[in-house]
Amino acid sequence: MEFEAVIGLEVHAQLLTKSKIFCGCSTQFGSTPNSQTCPVCLGMPGVLPVLNRKVVDFAIMLGLATNSTINKNSYFARKNYFYPDLPKGYQISQYELPICSNGHLIIKTKDGEKKIGITRIHMEEDAGKLIHEGTYSLVDLNRTGTPLLEIVSEPDMRSPEEAVAYLKELRQILLYLGICDGNMEEGSFRCDANVSVRKKGDNKLGIKTELKNINSFRFIQRALEYEIERQIDIIESGNTIIQETRLFDSSKGITIPMRSKEEAHDYRYFPEPDLMPVFIDDAHIENIKNFLPELPYQKILRFREQYGLPEYDIDILTNEKEVADFYEKCLSLYNNPKALSNFFMTELLKELNERKCKIGDTKLNAENIVEIFKLLDEQKLNYNGAKALLPKIIDTGKSPSILLEEMGLMQISDTSTLESVIIEVLKSNKKELKEYLSGKDKLFAFFVGQVMKKTGGKANPKILQELLKEKLAKISIDDVDNL
Numbered sequence: 001m002e003f004e005a006v007i008g009l010e011v012h013a014q015l016l017t018k019s020k021i022f023c024g025c026s027t028q029f030g031s032t033p034n035s036q037t038c039p040v041c042l043g044m045p046g047v048l049p050v051l052n053r054k055v056v057d058f059a060i061m062l063g064l065a066t067n068s069t070i071n072k073n074s075y076f077a078r079k080n081y082f083y084p085d086l087p088k089g090y091q092i093s094q095y096e097l098p099i100c101s102n103g104h105l106i107i108k109t110k111d112g113e114k115k116i117g118i119t120r121i122h123m124e125e126d127a128g129k130l131i132h133e134g135t136y137s138l139v140d141l142n143r144t145g146t147p148l149l150e151i152v153s154e155p156d157m158r159s160p161e162e163a164v165a166y167l168k169e170l171r172q173i174l175l176y177l178g179i180c181d182g183n184m185e186e187g188s189f190r191c192d193a194n195v196s197v198r199k200k201g202d203n204k205l206g207i208k209t210e211l212k213n214i215n216s217f218r219f220i221q222r223a224l225e226y227e228i229e230r231q232i233d234i235i236e237s238g239n240t241i242i243q244e245t246r247l248f249d250s251s252k253g254i255t256i257p258m259r260s261k262e263e264a265h266d267y268r269y270f271p272e273p274d275l276m277p278v279f280i281d282d283a284h285i286e287n288i289k290n291f292l293p294e295l296p297y298q299k300i301l302r303f304r305e306q307y308g309l310p311e312y313d314i315d316i317l318t319n320e321k322e323v324a325d326f327y328e329k330c331l332s333l334y335n336n337p338k339a340l341s342n343f344f345m346t347e348l349l350k351e352l353n354e355r356k357c358k359i360g361d362t363k364l365n366a367e368n369i370v371e372i373f374k375l376l377d378e379q380k381l382n383y384n385g386a387k388a389l390l391p392k393i394i395d396t397g398k399s400p401s402i403l404l405e406e407m408g409l410m411q412i413s414d415t416s417t418l419e420s421v422i423i424e425v426l427k428s429n430k431k432e433l434k435e436y437l438s439g440k441d442k443l444f445a446f447f448v449g450q451v452m453k454k455t456g457g458k459a460n461p462k463i464l465q466e467l468l469k470e471k472l473a474k475i476s477i478d479d480v481d482n483l
């Protein structure tokens with residue numbers, strides 16, 4: 001029997017506002033516990049929340065970027081439950097009328113593009129954080145009241161790969177919009193997954209389980225794979241799946257029960273009486289639309305048309321906005337899209353990955369990258385030299401032509417110097433020379449390599465090859481011993 005998975009995702013994205021959603025406290029991460037609190041976010045009696053306008057604007061931005069309907073009237077609701085990191089005893093969220101609904105985004109799958117529906121996007125406040133230490137627990141309320149957007153998808157995904165593709169696409173949009181830092185380790189982009197399985201071709205949904213708070217793409221993939229397998233096994237052995245919430249144990253690679261449906265909360269939602277409903281007028285939406293930055297899929301389209309780059313290059317260059325912007329800055333100073341793209345993919349991004357840093361963390365600037373290409377064109381530098389220069393440029397921000405002198409990487413293009421090295425190499429490799437002359441053409445590369453080695457990688461490869469060819473053509477096998 002063939003089964004298919006049905007997956008829906010709920011993402012919580014922490015917004016990059018300076019202050020919290022209903023008070024003026026800072027949202028900075030990593031400060032001394034409980035130093036960023038006030039009577040409002042501590043849930044003291046008699047205080048009144050005031051909505052942070054920026055949160056509404058950010059929600060509208062995401063709504064527009066995900067083709068959602070922006071609901072001009074929405075309101076907040078109280079979601080009641082007790083937990084030590086939620087001092088008010090309720091969370092202010094949106095329930096019946098969220099700010100955005102009926103959106104979608106497009107993901108790439110192995111069978112082509114696929115549309116994934118977004119049911120709703122709503123605003124809410126985050127809870128605090130519990131720190132468990134042996135026999136007691138501590139509470140840090142700095143995070144209490146940090147603004148979140150909850151993005152709920154339709155159950156449109158059919159495999160763990162599609163789920164991960166959706167999450168990557170959504171995260172990229174949030175990053176391009178500049179409204180969330182997407183940091184999964186710090187929890188500013190976290191995901192719950194609803195998953196069920198059914199016989200292929202069935203329209204009825206199976207009984208679902210919910211996987212809570214998974215904090216990396218790799219774990220989401222593994223948790224879903226495990227859970228789908230587990231559910232299929234249960235059905236095939238004639239048993240019934242229990243509707244429950246499960247946790248992913250990343251060290252064992254399995255999901256374990258957390259609570260069943262019977263234990264589920266009844267949140268007793270009701271409209272938040274301390275906040276006015278949210279009214280948004282058309283002019284405000286139009287204004288935000290006009291200032292929306294270019295989105296990932298728009299950038300991909302433009303790169304395709306404007307620069308004629310292969311899809312593979314475009315995917316890598318547009319993956320992060322900062323990289324795409326830097327690439328275009330270099331391109332405005334040196335108009336060779338493919339040469340720059342190759343250098344970005346094979347050298348620059350590799351170098352940054354190894355250092356685990358971003359362009360902005362280094363002393364890199366577009367002028368220096370472009371100067372490397374000019375030195376290559378002028379044959380003052382060869383590609384090996386360019387590779388050797390790059391780490392220094394990243395660390396020091398010095399100009400390549402200065403570093404070139406300092407590091408002695410000036411390319412050797414002088415024919416008499418190269419000729420004497422070639423002769424030296426041929427003399428000391430007579431065995432290989434004889435083999436080459438008797439037809440082992442492959443050894444040409446060996447001689448090139450030897451000259452490169454002797455010149456510390458600085459020989460001009462084009463001139464070297466020409467000279468070597470010339471020289472080898474003049475030697476006959478009988479001359480070798482008298483060289």
Ligand SMILES: [Zn+2]
Pocket residue numbers: 020023024025036037038039040041042145
């Ligand atoms: Zn506060």
